Amino acid sequence: MKKHNFYAGPSILPEFTKEKTAEAVMNFAGTGLSVMEVSHRSKEFVAVMDEAQALVKDLLKVPDGYSVLFLQGGASHQFLMAPYNFMNEKAAYLNTGVWSKKAIKEAKFFGEVVEVASSADANFNYIPKNFDVPKDVDYLHITTNNTIYGTQLSTEPKVDVPLIGDMSSDIFSRPIDVAKYDLIYAGAQKNLGPSGATLIIVKNDSLNKMERPIPTILKYQTHIDSGSMFNTPATLPVFASLQTLRWLKENGGIEAMEKVNIEKANILYDELDRNKLFTSTVPNKEDRSKMNVTFVMTPEYAELEKEFMEFATTKGMIGIKGHRSVGGFRASIYNAMPIASIKALVSAMQEFEKTK
Amino acid sequence: MKKHNFYAGPSILPEFTKEKTAEAVMNFAGTGLSVMEVSHRSKEFVAVMDEAQALVKDLLKVPDGYSVLFLQGGASHQFLMAPYNFMNEKAAYLNTGVWSKKAIKEAKFFGEVVEVASSADANFNYIPKNFDVPKDVDYLHITTNNTIYGTQLSTEPKVDVPLIGDMSSDIFSRPIDVAKYDLIYAGAQKNLGPSGATLIIVKNDSLNKMERPIPTILKYQTHIDSGSMFNTPATLPVFASLQTLRWLKENGGIEAMEKVNIEKANILYDELDRNKLFTSTVPNKEDRSKMNVTFVMTPEYAELEKEFMEFATTKGMIGIKGHRSVGGFRASIYNAMPIASIKALVSAMQEFEKTK
Numbered sequence: 001m002k003k004h005n006f007y008a009g010p011s012i013l014p015e016f017t018k019e020k021t022a023e024a025v026m027n028f029a030g031t032g033l034s035v036m037e038v039s040h041r042s043k044e045f046v047a048v049m050d051e052a053q054a055l056v057k058d059l060l061k062v063p064d065g066y067s068v069l070f071l072q073g074g075a076s077h078q079f080l081m082a083p084y085n086f087m088n089e090k091a092a093y094l095n096t097g098v099w100s101k102k103a104i105k106e107a108k109f110f111g112e113v114v115e116v117a118s119s120a121d122a123n124f125n126y127i128p129k130n131f132d133v134p135k136d137v138d139y140l141h142i143t144t145n146n147t148i149y150g151t152q153l154s155t156e157p158k159v160d161v162p163l164i165g166d167m168s169s170d171i172f173s174r175p176i177d178v179a180k181y182d183l184i185y186a187g188a189q190k191n192l193g194p195s196g197a198t199l200i201i202v203k204n205d206s207l208n209k210m211e212r213p214i215p216t217i218l219k220y221q222t223h224i225d226s227g228s229m230f231n232t233p234a235t236l237p238v239f240a241s242l243q244t245l246r247w248l249k250e251n252g253g254i255e256a257m258e259k260v261n262i263e264k265a266n267i268l269y270d271e272l273d274r275n276k277l278f279t280s281t282v283p284n285k286e287d288r289s290k291m292n293v294t295f296v297m298t299p300e301y302a303e304l305e306k307e308f309m310e311f312a313t314t315k316g317m318i319g320i321k322g323h324r325s326v327g328g329f330r331a332s333i334y335n336a337m338p339i340a341s342i343k344a345l346v347s348a349m350q351e352f353e354k355t356k
Numbered sequence: 357m358k359k360h361n362f363y364a365g366p367s368i369l370p371e372f373t374k375e376k377t378a379e380a381v382m383n384f385a386g387t388g389l390s391v392m393e394v395s396h397r398s399k400e401f402v403a404v405m406d407e408a409q410a411l412v413k414d415l416l417k418v419p420d421g422y423s424v425l426f427l428q429g430g431a432s433h434q435f436l437m438a439p440y441n442f443m444n445e446k447a448a449y450l451n452t453g454v455w456s457k458k459a460i461k462e463a464k465f466f467g468e469v470v471e472v473a474s475s476a477d478a479n480f481n482y483i484p485k486n487f488d489v490p491k492d493v494d495y496l497h498i499t500t501n502n503t504i505y506g507t508q509l510s511t512e513p514k515v516d517v518p519l520i521g522d523m524s525s526d527i528f529s530r531p532i533d534v535a536k537y538d539l540i541y542a543g544a545q546k547n548l549g550p551s552g553a554t555l556i557i558v559k560n561d562s563l564n565k566m567e568r569p570i571p572t573i574l575k576y577q578t579h580i581d582s583g584s585m586f587n588t589p590a591t592l593p594v595f596a597s598l599q600t601l602r603w604l605k606e607n608g609g610i611e612a613m614e615k616v617n618i619e620k621a622n623i624l625y626d627e628l629d630r631n632k633l634f635t636s637t638v639p640n641k642e643d644r645s646k647m648n649v650t651f652v653m654t655p656e657y658a659e660l661e662k663e664f665m666e667f668a669t670t671k672g673m674i675g676i677k678g679h680r681s682v683g684g685f686r687a688s689i690y691n692a693m694p695i696a697s698i699k700a701l702v703s704a705m706q707e708f709e710k711t712k
Binding site for chain 2: 005008011021023025038217237
């Protein structure tokens with residue numbers, strides 16, 4: 001049976017990424033050695049790192065004056081590094097759910113956190129807008145897509161302070177204006193590659209303005225100075241990420257990807273709005289995520305949840321159980337998710353509806 | 357031509373590890389999905405993490421009361437985490453070279469570092485012994501094997517303070533008495549797997565005695581409480597590491613491995629002591645590393661260095677250039693290095709000698 005991989009992360013990757021990675025695990029760049037057993041300082045691996053950084057700059061149109069890094073530790077590690085490097089005394093955070101809250105928790109270690117707005121009042125099912133950001137904060141931190149609640153910022157808030165974005169779950173899914181940000185970070189394990197690599201895009205001029213001493217490995221400048229090789233990078237995850245970047249480039253880049261992502265999301269949201277059994281958990285259409293589509297049984301059919309889960313499983317759906325804090329279902333439809341899988345899910349929903 | 361992989365790290369891995377990893381990159385545990393695109397919370401990946409932790413405990417005979425973790429960031433990240441979690445005001449470090457010095461640099465961020473001994477006076481070509489450790493330090497930190505200089509501690513120093521060991525380059529190469537340590541850490545990329553995974557073995561009772569607040573992600577306790585899944589682990593590197601652990605178990609475990617490692621190292625050191633062209637950089641035989649064999653041209657043949665490098669390359673030797681701070685050559689002969697490759701290197705040295 002064909003499997004449809006809706007995992008929220010680590011999550012579906014292009015066939016191209018899988019095939020090239022499997023190949024390089026056995027024989028990397030014609031060396032006869034595995035990509036796992038080659039020095040990160042070998043010319044073959046240095047070429048991987050260089051091309052990956054260059055492709056990120058190309059695909060996201062990163063302006064001059066920014067550095068691209070591949071570090072370890074995921075977004076959770078960036079929750080620490082961002083304030084360590086950017087927060088003197090006070091920073092602003094937009095609270096759009098669990099991941100924002102984790103970022104806020106770490107930031108509080110370094111000073112005062114102003115929570116400029118929160119959608120906690122409705123279990124984070126919308127994106128707060130029209131909030132004020134104090135002028136004296138060091139930055140505003142946003143989580144651009146919220147995997148658990150299926151919400152996504154449709155655009156950056158207009159602010160006069162530096163902007164930091166956790167884009168773990170929607171980077172490369174749509175064009176972004178990098179110039180608006182001092183720092184962008186993203187764990188690889190949604191739209192890029194396997195977990196273990198973390199993409200950083202940082203504005204060089206924004207660094208080294210802190211009085212706080214920063215441990216060597218937690219300084220962005222350390223990693224910029226060493227071309228992302230201060231310590232041994234996660235070579236295999238970086239190699240796999242490069243394959244996805246090549247695939248993105250080959251398939252028309254970010255603009256083409258966004259077009260398909262809109263089409264994919266519409267197919268699923270249209271069905272949720274039509275099918276009497278299911279309801280999107282995000283009422284404001286503009287706040288609905290194009291990466292994670294969260295939905296529940298419509299209240300009068302609430303008792304069918306378990307039955308639909310079982311039915312969907314027999315149809316090859318994997319990873320569609322919603323996060324426990326929202327319940328119901330979640331279909332994560334990242335870049336690599338084919339339209340065919342989304343149509344298969346919609347078919348399953350329609351078939352199930354007919355039996356009721 | 358058969359390649360002989362003498363890279364210092366990332367470095368040679370068992371064929372078993374490569375084959376099983378390549379297979380799982382395409383189809384993991386019969387899921388039809390790649391190990392790269394499966395949730396770390398899926399039952400299939402949780403089984404990987406559980407088995408890896410259990411095999412580490414089994415192979416190293418880890419006593420009760422210790423936790424085994426797979427984190428990210430490599431040893432360099434542990435240079436920070438160790439003092440963050442264990443150093444109140446003062447800690448002792450044995451300085452056996454570059455990696456010790458990096459660990460010392462980070463520790464100084466937290467308080468006073470007592471360098472109990474150093475072999476800097478002879479470019480770290482020996483292991484200092486008979487040093488005193490102040491009784492009031494929080495721990496003594498040692499680097500058990502020094503890749504750059506080809507030295508290795510033959511045994512733990514006898515101390516009355518807690519011991520912390522960076523075993524990145526010799527873990528699983530010989531039995532260790534874990535009970536002597538409060539903390540052992542090791543980047544995976546020598547004897548375990550690809551870079552991106554970091555093995556931690558920590559004594560539970562030794563933690564949480566600090567007054568210093570510790571950021572969530574830098575606390576060992578955070579990762580113990582969440583079974584090494586506080587943040588998404590580097591799933592692919594952990595999977596590959598598990599394959600190496602299975603291979604170790606299948607091949608008789610650590611004791612069998614040590615026997616072979618001694619045999620392998622002896623073949624190479626015997627040749628260095630015999631061949632008039634080459635000289636080991638480590639005069640004290642007991643300090644010679646069984647993982648990294650460093651050597652230079654004997655002074656009267658110094659001008660032959662480049663020629664031998666070229667000659668060895670034509671014989672399939674890869675990664676034998678010595679680190680710039682020692683010069684000459686380095687043959688890293690980790691667990692997965694077959695005796696045949698060491699014999700091939702010895703043959704090349706003998707063949708080269710005959711032409712001179």
